[in-house]
Amino acid sequence: MEVEIPEPQRVNLDARKTAVIVVDMQNDFADPKGSLFVKTAPDTIPAISRVLEKAREAGVKIIYTQDWHSGDDPEFKIWGVHALAGTWGAEVVDALKPREDDIIVKKLRYDAFYGTSLEHILRLHKIENLVVTGTVANICVLHTAGSAALRWFNVVVPVDCISAITEFDYKAALRQITFLYRGTLTKSDLISFT
Amino acid sequence: MEVEIPEPQRVNLDARKTAVIVVDMQNDFADPKGSLFVKTAPDTIPAISRVLEKAREAGVKIIYTQDWHSGDDPEFKIWGVHALAGTWGAEVVDALKPREDDIIVKKLRYDAFYGTSLEHILRLHKIENLVVTGTVANICVLHTAGSAALRWFNVVVPVDCISAITEFDYKAALRQITFLYRGTLTKSDLISFT
Amino acid sequence: MEVEIPEPQRVNLDARKTAVIVVDMQNDFADPKGSLFVKTAPDTIPAISRVLEKAREAGVKIIYTQDWHSGDDPEFKIWGVHALAGTWGAEVVDALKPREDDIIVKKLRYDAFYGTSLEHILRLHKIENLVVTGTVANICVLHTAGSAALRWFNVVVPVDCISAITEFDYKAALRQITFLYRGTLTKSDLISFT
Amino acid sequence: MEVEIPEPQRVNLDARKTAVIVVDMQNDFADPKGSLFVKTAPDTIPAISRVLEKAREAGVKIIYTQDWHSGDDPEFKIWGVHALAGTWGAEVVDALKPREDDIIVKKLRYDAFYGTSLEHILRLHKIENLVVTGTVANICVLHTAGSAALRWFNVVVPVDCISAITEFDYKAALRQITFLYRGTLTKSDLISFT
Numbered sequence: 049m050e051v052e053i054p055e056p057q058r059v060n061l062d063a064r065k066t067a068v069i070v071v072d073m074q075n076d077f078a079d080p081k082g083s084l085f086v087k088t089a090p091d092t093i094p095a096i097s098r099v100l101e102k103a104r105e106a107g108v109k110i111i112y113t114q115d116w117h118s119g120d121d122p123e124f125k126i127w128g129v130h131a132l133a134g135t136w137g138a139e140v141v142d143a144l145k146p147r148e149d150d151i152i153v154k155k156l157r158y159d160a161f162y163g164t165s166l167e168h169i170l171r172l173h174k175i176e177n178l179v180v181t182g183t184v185a186n187i188c189v190l191h192t193a194g195s196a197a198l199r200w201f202n203v204v205v206p207v208d209c210i211s212a213i214t215e216f217d218y219k220a221a222l223r224q225i226t227f228l229y230r231g232t233l234t235k236s237d238l239i240s241f242t
Numbered sequence: 243m244e245v246e247i248p249e250p251q252r253v254n255l256d257a258r259k260t261a262v263i264v265v266d267m268q269n270d271f272a273d274p275k276g277s278l279f280v281k282t283a284p285d286t287i288p289a290i291s292r293v294l295e296k297a298r299e300a301g302v303k304i305i306y307t308q309d310w311h312s313g314d315d316p317e318f319k320i321w322g323v324h325a326l327a328g329t330w331g332a333e334v335v336d337a338l339k340p341r342e343d344d345i346i347v348k349k350l351r352y353d354a355f356y357g358t359s360l361e362h363i364l365r366l367h368k369i370e371n372l373v374v375t376g377t378v379a380n381i382c383v384l385h386t387a388g389s390a391a392l393r394w395f396n397v398v399v400p401v402d403c404i405s406a407i408t409e410f411d412y413k414a415a416l417r418q419i420t421f422l423y424r425g426t427l428t429k430s431d432l433i434s435f436t
Numbered sequence: 437m438e439v440e441i442p443e444p445q446r447v448n449l450d451a452r453k454t455a456v457i458v459v460d461m462q463n464d465f466a467d468p469k470g471s472l473f474v475k476t477a478p479d480t481i482p483a484i485s486r487v488l489e490k491a492r493e494a495g496v497k498i499i500y501t502q503d504w505h506s507g508d509d510p511e512f513k514i515w516g517v518h519a520l521a522g523t524w525g526a527e528v529v530d531a532l533k534p535r536e537d538d539i540i541v542k543k544l545r546y547d548a549f550y551g552t553s554l555e556h557i558l559r560l561h562k563i564e565n566l567v568v569t570g571t572v573a574n575i576c577v578l579h580t581a582g583s584a585a586l587r588w589f590n591v592v593v594p595v596d597c598i599s600a601i602t603e604f605d606y607k608a609a610l611r612q613i614t615f616l617y618r619g620t621l622t623k624s625d626l627i628s629f630t
Numbered sequence: 631m632e633v634e635i636p637e638p639q640r641v642n643l644d645a646r647k648t649a650v651i652v653v654d655m656q657n658d659f660a661d662p663k664g665s666l667f668v669k670t671a672p673d674t675i676p677a678i679s680r681v682l683e684k685a686r687e688a689g690v691k692i693i694y695t696q697d698w699h700s701g702d703d704p705e706f707k708i709w710g711v712h713a714l715a716g717t718w719g720a721e722v723v724d725a726l727k728p729r730e731d732d733i734i735v736k737k738l739r740y741d742a743f744y745g746t747s748l749e750h751i752l753r754l755h756k757i758e759n760l761v762v763t764g765t766v767a768n769i770c771v772l773h774t775a776g777s778a779a780l781r782w783f784n785v786v787v788p789v790d791c792i793s794a795i796t797e798f799d800y801k802a803a804l805r806q807i808t809f810l811y812r813g814t815l816t817k818s819d820l821i822s823f824t
Contacts, residue, residue: 049243051410118733122394122754126424151700156747157392158422165738165745171559172588172704187422191392194385198351200316200560216245217421220414227411228352228381230320312539316560345506350553357553359544365753366510366782394754437631439798510782514812545780546810575810579776586739586773588704604633605809608802615799616740616769618708 053222056207059234063106063241067175068099070112071160071182071189073144076130076137077115078183083137084130088211089183093143095208095236096181100144106241109173111166112146113188114138116154123157158188161195170201177202179239180231181209185221197229204232206239247416250401253428257300257435261369262293264306265354265376265383267338270324270331271309272377277331278324282405283377287337289402289430290375294338300435303367305360306340307382308332310348317351352382355389364395371396373433374425375403379415391423398426400433441610444595447622451494451629455563456487458500459548459570459577461532464518464525465503466571471525472518476599477571481531483596483624484569488532494629497561499554500534501576502526504542511545546576549583558589565590567627568619569597573609585617592620594627635804638789641816645688645823649757650681652694653742653764653771655726658712658719659697660765665719666712670793671765675725677790677818678763682726688823691755693748694728695770696720698736705739740770743777752783759784761821762813763791767803779811786814788821 073096076082078089103110115131116138117123124130131138140146153164160166170178178196180203182189189210193203205225212218225231267290270276272283297304309325310332311317318324325332334340347358354360364372372390374397376383383404387397399419406412419425461484464470466477491498503519504526505511512518519526528534541552548554558566566584568591570577577598581591593613600606613619655678658664660671685692697713698720699705706712713720722728735746742748752760760778762785764771771792775785787807794800807813 049245049410049413051408156750158388159392162392163747163750168587168738168745186418191388194352198353198356198385199556214245216243216414216417219243220410220417223410223414224380350556357556359551362544362551362781393750437633437798437801439631439796546776547780550780574806579780582740582773586741586744602633604631604802604805607631608798608805611798611802612768 051219051223053219054226054233056233056235056238058238059204059232060240060242061177061204063108065175066177066179066241067109067111067170067173068103068179068181069160069192070096070110070144071180071192072113072115073141073182074114074131074137075139075141078141084127086183086211086213092183092209092211093141095206096144098236099179099181099206099209099239102239103241108241109175110150111153112140112150113153113155113160114140115188117156121156159191159195160188161192167199175201177204179204179206181206183211185210185212186217190221190224193225193229193231197231203229204234204239206234206236208235245413245417247413248420248427250427250429250432252432253398253426254434254436255371255398257302259369260371260373260435261303261305261364261367262297262373262375263354263386264290264304264338265374265386266307266309267335267376268308268325268331269333269335272335278321280377280405280407286377286403286405287335289400290338292430293373293375293400293403293433296433297435302435303369304344305347306334306344307347307349307354308334309382311350353385353389354382355386361393369395371398373398373400375400377405379404379406380411384415384418387419387425388423391425397423398428400428400430402429439607439611441607442614442621444621444623444626446626447592447620448628448630449565449592451496453563454565454567454629455497455499455558455561456491456567456569457548457580458484458498458532459568459580460501460503461529461570462502462519462525463527463529466529472515474571474599474601480571480597480599481529483594484532486624487567487569487594487597487627490627491629496629497563498538499541500528500538501541501543501548502528503576505544547579547583548576549580555587563589565592567592567594569594571599573598573600574605578609578612581613581619582617585619591617592622592627594622594624596623633801633805635801636808636815638815638817638820640820641786641814642822642824643759643786645690647757648759648761648823649691649693649752649755650685650761650763651742651774652678652692652726653762653774654695654697655723655764656696656713656719657721657723660723666709668765668793668795674765674791674793675723677788678726680818681761681763681788681791681821684821685823690823691757692732693735694722694732695735695737695742696722697770699738741773741777742770743774749781757783759786761786761788763788765793767792767794768799772803772806775807775813776811779813785811786816788816788818790817
């Protein structure tokens with residue numbers, strides 16, 4: 049069973065119309081001691097850092113999402129306890145700590161647009177391009193990319209900045225992002241902002 | 243690259259709390275003369291009919307979605323012209339024609355919950371289970387199943403009632419539905435309503 | 437009990453960034469034979485026509501809303517049967533008939549943004565200003581103006597183009613539109629588009 | 631200019647299907663030192679406390695909203711700086727401090743349903759009745775009551791638990807709540823939960 053995924057491309061984005069979103073890079077997903085650790089997530093940290101550094105330098109808006117659950121969240125029946133509000137597991141990993149000016153979006157479900165102010169914030173800042181990074185590729189990353197694309201935001205995904213549990217899931221995410229949403233695949237060293 | 247999909251199960255659903263949704267079984271997708279014909283879609287028509295017949299007999303609510311685009315829709319840059327409002331291509335295939343009492347939801351994008359009254363309607367009828375059928379499995383079917391699951395509707399998918407363009411896409415849809423949404427897979431002859 | 441309402445002002449709007457919305461000018465609300473006839477609604481028809489004529493001439497996008505209910509709609513417990521899907525009462529009054537290129541938004545509740553594609557459509561056309569006309573001033577007009585304002589659309593209301601059942605309701609609508617939403621009041625002969 | 635408002639009624643609500651929402655009782659609105667102090671808001675604190683006490687005793691879900699703005703929020707052009715994220719002005723007044731188990735909903739705009747998880751949370755807890763208290767009666771209280779009513783939640787408002795800047799605004803809020811939303815007016819000593 050094969051699937052063809054387009055090659056990552058060199059991409060230059062208008063800094064004033066672009067936001068970078070870092071999805072769920074929280075201890076529970078991206079730290080080996082986390083309750084739902086994604087093995088390949090730590091490998092994406094240097095790449096995400098590289099993108100954030102370039103973005104900050106160009107004045108690009110940075111948005112972080114945090115999965116944020118109360119103790120009785122029904123998602124725990126699916127995934128076990130994770131990203132419990134106010135705990136270490138729900139914090140963004142130290143290596144990617146948000147800065148004062150960054151925007152934090154707390155969310156209850158996979159999609160960062162669902163039950164949050166994310167769309168409102170993007171419209172307010174006249175954002176047109178959304179660079180999506182983080183984890184899990186076929187879960188919260190894909191849902192967020194999809195909801196952005198449905199609203200006609202231009203979706204850009206650096207392939208070394210997202211991580212999944214299986215190779216199939218990773219490929220499925222890229223397939224959906226490129227085939228359905230016409231998102232652009234790039235890499236952390238192929239993306240720039242001016 | 244492998245993925246394991248759970249086997250379809252025998253399912254019996256409470257008729258008063260269940261709706262069946264038929265996603266985009268329109269001429270443009272499910273008729274060989276349609277502009278975006280999905281080759282495997284006609285094969286699902288007998289199975290969908292079987293589910294609808296059982297559902298109607300038990301008084302289950304039936305909902306149809308129709309992709310419904312105006313002439314300048316930006317989706318046409320992705321897919322070419324399809325499901326143009328008021329044309330033959332946008333009509334539901336004859337073999338699955340909605341009845342007077344069925345609910346029609348017209349939509350602009352993949353997700354039947356986005357920019358429509360679908361959630362409002364489901365809440366009004368105190369629906370808890372959504373049986374999702376139609377096409378395309380990894381596009382409008384998956385988006386609709388996902389948005390239902392995010393809202394904690396119980397998602398049930400008869401595997402012989404959905405169709406995709408490639409085997410990978412079909413499997414990816416089933417993987418997301420079962421792994422992320424904990425949807426239940428069934429078949430048209432394994433589902434019943436009481 | 438008094439309230440001060442700002443005077444209508446001369447307004448000129450950028451035609452490419454503006455849409456005019458005609459809310460619920462349907463037979464049931466605006467025709468004397470309608471089931472929920474608003475006595476002052478017919479008086480607004482010439483003023484709305486004047487705005488539409490100027491808008492069309494300048495190429496401004498025109499949007500009509502239609503309340504559109506199925507036979508078992510719970511709103512009927514509040515208002516009695518009205519705007520029943522497919523009936524004469526649900527049609528826009530003859531004097532304001534939509535043209536081919538106009539956009540029709542069917543809605544189940546007071547707010548034209550709720551359960552509809554209205555926001556999607558406005559974003560697609562890069563609309564920034566929404567001129568709100570129609571009836572009932574403190575019901576569907578106010579809800580629509582409010583939801584537009586919450587999303588930071590610039591709301592403009594020609595005071596001779598909206599109608600209410602009581603003077604209090606009419607004033608309350610204008611008070612909310614100006615005080616909460618900082619909407620601009622104008623009149624059909626004070627508004628222009630270039 | 632007159633308006634008739636129905637009398638407050640004795641109301642008993644099913645504790646398991648009811649939530650009480652305390653809208654924006656933050657220092658900036660309800661403390662004399664607050665930047666947007668509503669003069670009549672302190673008078674409602676004892677009444678809101680009474681409702682909360684009865685609600686907590688019966689195990690009713692309590693939800694607090696907090697207006698929560700970043701430094702560049704465009705609302706500041708309308709109202710001046712208020713409810714700035716993380717400041718004293720954005721905290722709930724001491725006399726009504728949320729408890730550990732209460733739900734906090736932070737919001738960017740008047741409507742507590744807009745850009746928040748409020749609807750998701752209410753659905754999760756199978757809430758049918760929403761008791762709305764807080765300030766400002768015709769702004770955030772009315773918007774929240776209206777969005778609840780549009781979704782067919784049963785809206786209940788204790789008239790001594792809401793406050794407005796002018797008598798007109800207070801009456802307009804009650805008029806909309808009763809006439810449009812068929813909300814039930816009650817008082818803090820006429821409401822009970824079992």
